[in-house]
Amino acid sequence: MIVDQVVGTVTLVYDHHVRLLNEKLTAIQHDFHRAILSTLHVHLDHDNCLEVLVVRGKSAEVRKVADALISTKGVKHGRLTITTSGAELK
Amino acid sequence: MIVDQVVGTVTLVYDHHVRLLNEKLTAIQHDFHRAILSTLHVHLDHDNCLEVLVVRGKSAEVRKVADALISTKGVKHGRLTITTSGAELK
Amino acid sequence: MIVDQVVGTVTLVYDHHVRLLNEKLTAIQHDFHRAILSTLHVHLDHDNCLEVLVVRGKSAEVRKVADALISTKGVKHGRLTITTSGAELK
Amino acid sequence: MIVDQVVGTVTLVYDHHVRLLNEKLTAIQHDFHRAILSTLHVHLDHDNCLEVLVVRGKSAEVRKVADALISTKGVKHGRLTITTSGAELK
Numbered sequence: 108m109i110v111d112q113v114v115g116t117v118t119l120v121y122d123h124h125v126r127l128l129n130e131k132l133t134a135i136q137h138d139f140h141r142a143i144l145s146t147l148h149v150h151l152d153h154d155n156c157l158e159v160l161v162v163r164g165k166s167a168e169v170r171k172v173a174d175a176l177i178s179t180k181g182v183k184h185g186r187l188t189i190t191t192s193g194a195e196l197k
Numbered sequence: 198m199i200v201d202q203v204v205g206t207v208t209l210v211y212d213h214h215v216r217l218l219n220e221k222l223t224a225i226q227h228d229f230h231r232a233i234l235s236t237l238h239v240h241l242d243h244d245n246c247l248e249v250l251v252v253r254g255k256s257a258e259v260r261k262v263a264d265a266l267i268s269t270k271g272v273k274h275g276r277l278t279i280t281t282s283g284a285e286l287k
Numbered sequence: 288m289i290v291d292q293v294v295g296t297v298t299l300v301y302d303h304h305v306r307l308l309n310e311k312l313t314a315i316q317h318d319f320h321r322a323i324l325s326t327l328h329v330h331l332d333h334d335n336c337l338e339v340l341v342v343r344g345k346s347a348e349v350r351k352v353a354d355a356l357i358s359t360k361g362v363k364h365g366r367l368t369i370t371t372s373g374a375e376l377k
Numbered sequence: 378m379i380v381d382q383v384v385g386t387v388t389l390v391y392d393h394h395v396r397l398l399n400e401k402l403t404a405i406q407h408d409f410h411r412a413i414l415s416t417l418h419v420h421l422d423h424d425n426c427l428e429v430l431v432v433r434g435k436s437a438e439v440r441k442v443a444d445a446l447i448s449t450k451g452v453k454h455g456r457l458t459i460t461t462s463g464a465e466l467k
Contacts, residue, residue, distance in 0.1 A: 114300070114331060114337060115298075116296060116298050116337075116339055116368075118295075118296050118368055118370045120294070120370050123223060123224075123227055127220070129219060129220055129223045130217070130219055130220045133213060133219045136240070137213050137240070137243070140240040140242075140243060143240055144329050144414075144415065145237065145238070145239050145327060145329055145414065145415040145431075146237070146238040146239075147235065147236070147237055147238075147325060147327040147339065147341065147417065148235070148236040148237075148238060149235050149236075149324050149325055149341050150226070150227070150230040150233055151294060151343070152230075153227070153230060157294060157296075157341060157370065159296055159327065159339050159341065161327065161329050161337060161339065161415075163331070184370045186368050186370060188296075188298055188366050188368055190298045190300050190337065190364045190366060204390070204421060204427060205388075206386060206388050206427075206429055206458075208385075208386050208458055208460045210384070210460050234324075234325065234419050235324065235325040235341075235417060235419055237327065237415060237417040237429065237431065239414050239415055239431050241384060241433070247384060247386075247431060247460065249386055249417065249429050249431065251325075251417065251419050251427060251429065253421070274460045276458050276460060278386075278388055278456050278458055280388050280390050280427065280454045280456060303403060303407055307400070309399060309400055309403045310397070310399055310400045313393060313399045316420070317393055317420065317423070320420040320422075320423060323420055325417065325418070325419050326417070326418040326419075326420075327415065327416070327417055327418075328415070328416040328417075328418060329415050329416075330406070330407065330410040330413055332410075333407070333410060
């Protein structure tokens with residue numbers, strides 16, 4: 108792993124009934140597609156979704172995608188967790 | 198596990214640039230949210246996404262959600278795999 | 288969603304070469320299988336794995352499974368994120 | 378995407394109580410870690426797990442990892458689905 112990279116997760120909870128919210132979140136994810144390794148989507152109940160993105164990249168880039176997602180109108184809860192850096196993993 | 202249930206996966210490949218496609222797929226998934234345990238989304242490249250849904254329910258219901266997703270205009274590849282039934286797992 | 292439930296994620300980074308570590312983590316996950324909705328596993332590099340578990344249940348139970356996983360010898364990084372409670376989502 | 382690549386999924390259902398089975402499957406996945414983009418694990422019930430691997434690579438390599446996983450003793454159901462090739466996605 109490259110030393111200046113960080114790895115983390117972005118957790119989002121949102122109501123899929125909010126108009127165009129899912130499309131906005133998808134558009135953001137594609138703008139930053141190089142930083143997003145994978146996304147897991149769980150249907151919590153009829154209204155609410157939980158999405159976890161596994162992100163990897165330069166710290167600034169990872170924070171930027173997290174901020175863009177979490178600040179999207181309609182996202183109820185959002186949290187970035189930087190779990191590790193490449194340097195620590197050595 | 199209930200005996201008349203099946204478990205399977207639905208695999209979709211699509212281009213996220215197709216207008217409103219992601220929103221359509223999300224709407225279908227929420228209509229059938231009881232049958233979908235979890236969805237994994239992987240960004241293949243700048244255009245293409247692969248999505249795998251883990252589905253569980255009565256055979257007819259699982260086939261219905263798979264058909265709805267796979268037949269959505271803009272989906273390039275779709276495949277339902279019924280991996281097992283509750284009866285077989287006993 | 289039941290009001291006294293919490294929803295969250297547990298993120299783990301570990302080296303899969305540590306003897307029996309994966310089997311220990313799997314055993315813990317099955318002991319608490321009712322609280323774990325889904326797990327996403329990403330291979331970061333030849334040595335390191337990142338695993339994200341989506342957990343739901345009573346706060347005490349969710350914390351118990353997170354503690355058990357994070358404190359397992361060989362886990363390099365572990366973090367529980369409680370993203371939301373059922374009450375907040377109403 | 379590179380033209381001679383294929384993308385697919387491998388779906389496995391197995392009983393986690395089978396001795397060392399999970400460790401064997403994990404070891405295989407790490408031997409082929411370059412071909413595996415992500416793995417989703419769902420606990421179906423107290424005994425059975427469903428695992429879906431998103432695989433990408435040369436056709437021969439993808440088939441090799443699928444065969445190795447599906448033929449592991451204790452795997453109840455296994456299926457490789459080649460969903461697309463890079464060439465088709467152009």
